[in-house]
Amino acid sequence: MSGHGQPVPLTARPGHALRGTAPVPGDKSISHRALILGALAVGETRIRGLLEGQDVLDTAAAMRAFGAQVEREGQEWVVHGVGTGGFAEPADVIDCGNSGTGVRLIMGAMATTPITATFTGDASLRRRPMGRVTEPLSLFGARAYGREGGRLPMTVVGARDPLPVRHALTVPSAQVKSAILLAGLNAPGQTVVIEREATRDHTERMLKGFGAEIHIADGPEGREIAVTGRPELRPQRIEVPRDPSSAAFPVCAGLIVPGSEVLVPAIGLNPTRAGLYQTLVEMGADLTFENRREEGGEPVADLRARFSGALRGVEVPPERAASMIDEYPILSVVAAFAEGPTVMRGVRELRVKESDRIEAMAQVLRAAGVEVEEGPDWWIVHGRGAGGVRGGGLAQTRLDHRIAMSALILGLASREGMGVDDAGPIATSFPAFAGLMTDLGAVLEPGDER
Ligand SMILES: O=C(O)C1=C[C@@H](OP(=O)(O)O)[C@@H](O)[C@H](O)C1
Numbered sequence: 001m002s003g004h005g006q007p008v009p010l011t012a013r014p015g016h017a018l019r020g021t022a023p024v025p026g027d028k029s030i031s032h033r034a035l036i037l038g039a040l041a042v043g044e045t046r047i048r049g050l051l052e053g054q055d056v057l058d059t060a061a062a063m064r065a066f067g068a069q070v071e072r073e074g075q076e077w078v079v080h081g082v083g084t085g086g087f088a089e090p091a092d093v094i095d096c097g098n099s100g101t102g103v104r105l106i107m108g109a110m111a112t113t114p115i116t117a118t119f120t121g122d123a124s125l126r127r128r129p130m131g132r133v134t135e136p137l138s139l140f141g142a143r144a145y146g147r148e149g150g151r152l153p154m155t156v157v158g159a160r161d162p163l164p165v166r167h168a169l170t171v172p173s174a175q176v177k178s179a180i181l182l183a184g185l186n187a188p189g190q191t192v193v194i195e196r197e198a199t200r201d202h203t204e205r206m207l208k209g210f211g212a213e214i215h216i217a218d219g220p221e222g223r224e225i226a227v228t229g230r231p232e233l234r235p236q237r238i239e240v241p242r243d244p245s246s247a248a249f250p251v252c253a254g255l256i257v258p259g260s261e262v263l264v265p266a267i268g269l270n271p272t273r274a275g276l277y278q279t280l281v282e283m284g285a286d287l288t289f290e291n292r293r294e295e296g297g298e299p300v301a302d303l304r305a306r307f308s309g310a311l312r313g314v315e316v317p318p319e320r321a322a323s324m325i326d327e328y329p330i331l332s333v334v335a336a337f338a339e340g341p342t343v344m345r346g347v348r349e350l351r352v353k354e355s356d357r358i359e360a361m362a363q364v365l366r367a368a369g370v371e372v373e374e375g376p377d378w379w380i381v382h383g384r385g386a387g388g389v390r391g392g393g394l395a396q397t398r399l400d401h402r403i404a405m406s407a408l409i410l411g412l413a414s415r416e417g418m419g420v421d422d423a424g425p426i427a428t429s430f431p432a433f434a435g436l437m438t439d440l441g442a443v444l445e446p447g448d449e450r
């Protein structure tokens with residue numbers, strides 16, 4: 001929903017060790033895809049562990065608007081799909097709230113069906129670029145009419161006689177890749193997407209599960225993903241693993257709050273998502289991966305994070321960026337508590353997320369007494385070592401859940417704490433965040449007066 005209520009100020013108080021188990025919610029990326037592919041299958045898809053964050057609830061509402069039935073039945077979500085090409089024309093504007101994934105994947109899913117839909121979102125989503133999806137979707141024959149710079153609100157007119165497409169991504173984006181693959185489902189013949197850098201592959205994995213013909217091979221320009229159009233997707237039972245991007249917050253808090261030991265069970269560790277954890281190990285984190293196993297086709301482990309008083313700054317390889325793109329804000333917080341600089345390059349994409357995440361975190365870190373340098377696609381955090389971060393200040397969360405959670409974790413580990421002007425956006429991806437952190441022993445108080 002684009003309506004954003006009253007701001008919810010919240011303050012993190014320092015000086016309390018975090019101990020216990022933190023069961024984080026279901027994976028946001030997989031949850032969106034389960035609803036969308038469920039809506040495109042014929043028959044009943046059942047989903048367990050769906051993230052009930054606002055981003056995903058907005059996608060559920062959108063799938064209803066396109067004609068699918070989506071309901072919660074006890075612990076499961078049940079989707080009655082309409083089949084590829086079976087989307088009905090929505091009677092009203094589709095409001096994707098704060099969710100880039102929601103709007104971009106849904107645009108792809110409807111772009112090769114002869115219907116028209118108008119999309120909007122909150123003030124953050126209305127600032128984000130949509131040309132990156134509507135340009136490749138125009139190759140199928142779809143047309144898009146939006147505001148200056150390819151911004152929402154935007155009307156997409158689906159192609160009447162779609163053509164299959166072969167397209168090399170110009171940005172490393174799983175959202176763009178997925179939009180093209182979903183559009184390809186209703187184009188005759190083979191649609192091919194080529195990616196130079198591997199981005200999260202949940203769409204490919206789930207398409208296979210639903211019975212689509214999908215081939216992945218390394219070609220001269222990169223990874224080639226080919227999907228054959230007009231399959232009859234078979235409904236599935238889906239278990240959504242817990243979200244590694246949400247797990248990052250209690251794990252990183254455990255590493256930097258003195259005296260902590262936090263267990264975060266059953267976290268999805270798909271290699272296209274696990275870059276943060278590799279980076280933390282390189283920084284010298286006391287992080288262990290227990291009970292490694294497979295659940296629902298995804299690698300999973302229990303993560304144990306213990307306070308690590310001697311973290312070292314590192315240079316994060318740019319080719320790792322896609323596998324941890326949403327984790328740079330919280331990594332920058334850990335970097336502040338490490339010795340020496342942490343260098344992050346090849347991260348231009350951070351500037352077009354829910355906020356400009358380099359600028360947003362630079363402001364938070366500087367307010368807390370941490371030196372940050374930045375350029376168009378890089379930034380460097382000069383770590384102050386354990387106990388070296390003053391904290392203080394009031395973070396502007398800019399409608400960005402990850403900035404809000406990162407600033408609060410910084411506050412818990414700092415000397416003076418940290419307030420955020422609005423913790424409301426956290427509900428887009430991790431509604432239970434404050435409760436779960438409080439259960440570990442964190443002190444989070446309403447209000448921002450310090
Ligand atoms: O496909 C997805 O589910 C996502 C892809 C990433 O965005 P980009 O594709 O824009 O990199 C990521 O930032 C987002 O949180 C989820």
Ligand SMILES: C=C(OP(=O)(O)O)C(=O)O
Nearest residue numbers: 098099100101102326353
């Ligand atoms: C970038 C994110 O989400 P989205 O693009 O779906 O809004 C995120 O969750 O960090």
